[in-house]
Every structure is written in C-alpha cells, then in structure tokens.
Amino acid sequence: MWDQRYSDDEYAYGTEPNAFLYQNAALLTGPVLSLAEGEGRNAVFLASLGLEVLGVDGSEVGLSKALQLAASKSLTIQTTLADLATYEPPEAAFNSVISIFAHLPSVVRAKLYPKVERSLKPGGILLLEAYSKAQLNYNTGGPKDADRLMICTDLEQAFPQCEPLLCQEIEREVVEGKYHTGLASVVQFIARKRS
Numbered sequence: 001m002w003d004q005r006y007s008d009d010e011y012a013y014g015t016e017p018n019a020f021l022y023q024n025a026a027l028l029t030g031p032v033l034s035l036a037e038g039e040g041r042n043a044v045f046l047a048s049l050g051l052e053v054l055g056v057d058g059s060e061v062g063l064s065k066a067l068q069l070a071a072s073k074s075l076t077i078q079t080t081l082a083d084l085a086t087y088e089p090p091e092a093a094f095n096s097v098i099s100i101f102a103h104l105p106s107v108v109r110a111k112l113y114p115k116v117e118r119s120l121k122p123g124g125i126l127l128l129e130a131y132s133k134a135q136l137n138y139n140t141g142g143p144k145d146a147d148r149l150m151i152c153t154d155l156e157q158a159f160p161q162c163e164p165l166l167c168q169e170i171e172r173e174v175v176e177g178k179y180h181t182g183l184a185s186v187v188q189f190i191a192r193k194r195s
C-alpha cells in the first residue's frame with residue numbers, strides 16, 4: 001500500500017517538515033532515529049540542522065525518495081528498510097527518537113515502544129505526533145481504525161522510563177501533503193529518558 005502511495009513523483013506528505021517537529025526541533029540532538037520516516041521530509045529537515053539521522057520505514061519506494069530528497073539538498077541521511085513489527089533498534093544509541101504519524105496497530109506498538117525506549121540514551125528525547133482517537137470524527141487524514149490511533153495516557157504508559165515534558169491532545173490545522181490536510185485532532189508527546 002505504501003509503495004503504491006509513494007510511487008507518484010509528488011511527495012505524499014510534502015517535502016516540508018511536520019509542524020510539531022519544526023516547532024520543537026531545538027530540543028533534539030543527534031543521532032536521531034526517525035520511525036516510519038516515509039519519503040524523508042522530517043529526516044532531511046533534521047539533517048539540514050546538522051543532525052545525524054537514521055530513517056526507518058517499510059517502504060522501499062518511500063526511502064528511495066527520501067534519499068533523493070536529501071541528495072537534492074546536498075544533505076546526507078541514513079535509511080533502513082524494515083518492518084517496525086520486528087525492527088530491533090540498537091540499544092542506548094540515539095539522543096532523539098521521532099515518530100510522526102506512525103499509525104501502527106496496538107500489538108505492534110506494544111512490542112516496538114519498549115525497544116524504542118531502550119534505544120534512547122539517558123537524557124534522550126522522544127518526540128511523537130499522531131492522530132488521536134478523536135480523529136475518527138474528522139475526515140482530514142489518518143487511519144479509520146481506532147486501534148491505530150492514540151491518546152495521551154497510552155503514550156505515558158508505553159514509555160515508563162521517560163519523563164513526559166508535554167502530552168496533549170489538541171485540534172490543529174494540519175497542512176502536510178494531500179493526505180493530511182485540514183482541521184484534525186492530534187496527540188503530541190515529548191518525553192525525556194530518565195538518567
């Protein structure tokens with residue numbers, strides 16, 4: 001499905017970074033692990049700030065476009081083609097992890113998130129934005145499946161070794177490519193791994 005979506009020349013979610021990431025990028029240091037990076041807009045933005053970034057995604061077409069986007073700006077990013085259901089990130093390897101609109105089934109998140117938490121170095125930052133469960137009431141993007149949508153308490157419980165710095169469900173105007181456009185309900189989460 002994702003390879004097909006990304007097979008257009010156009011970038012499905014645009015080439016500009018996610019707005020929540022853009023607003024909070026000053027909190028991040030590299031190396032950064034970007035989960036479900038897709039076509040590279042967020043990794044390339046972080047690389048433009050001088051950060052080392054590894055983008056992981058299950059779409060070969062998406063990651064190929066991510067590398068093209070980086071090259072078009074004379075930037076370098078690393079990519080790994082992997083299914084996040086089985087991906088094993090290296091432990092204590094990243095100063096930051098980002099997850100932008102990565103709407104995995106809850107069973108997959110339950111296996112992945114403890115590994116993601118272990119992949120952060122002490123003091124490292126996790127930054128996540130996703131559509132919230134309330135997004136089912138909007139027709140502006142995201143999966144029509146409550147199991148893939150999130151609320152704050154899910155996230156706070158999923159990362160017990162991290163201290164939440166921000167956890168909020170808000171309504172915001174999302175303008176991030178043709179599949180994510182319009183007033184939406186999102187969950188925004190920033191947490192710091194305890195030392």
Ligand SMILES: C[S@@+](CC[C@H](N)C(=O)[O-])C[C@H]1O[C@@H](n2cnc3c(N)ncnc32)[C@H](O)[C@@H]1O
Pocket residue numbers: 002013018035036037038039040041042056057058059062082083084085099100101102103104
């Ligand atoms: C809505 S897109 C978001 C892409 C990117 N984070 C962005 O904001 O532009 C969701 C991404 O999740 C990836 N994805 C979905 N399920 C996956 C899985 N099981 N393993 C790896 N990647 C997956 C898709 O390939 C797709 O790139």
